[in-house]
Amino acid sequence: MLIVFGLGVLTGIDCTIRIIKYFLExxxxxxxxxxxxxxxxxxxAIVRGPTSLEASLKPMSLCSFSVMYFIAGGVFIFSLEKIKTILEKKES
Incomplete structure (x- = not known):
């Protein structure tokens, strides 16, 4: 069951990428x-917070800001960029 779900996710990602590439061209x-x-x-929507829930959550504020997750997101994006440049160097 998990394999079928995983294949469906991968197929969906592949199709979405192809559609976006087609429209970008x-x-x-x-x-x-x-x-x-x-x-x-x-x-x-991020600043206002989810308003469609039965028990709506608080909007984003400085009190709910997490430095740890902010840094983790920055490191993740930086890592993806480094991997991209490494792969581009290998291709050329």
């Missing part, structure tokens, strides 16, 4: 603006 600027708009629009 055909309508690059429109897709970039769409992605940028989604990112800007999500800031409102």
């Amino acid at each position: 055909k309508n690059r600027s429109e897709i970039i603006y769409l992605i940028f708009g989604l990112m800007i629009g999500s800031v409102y």
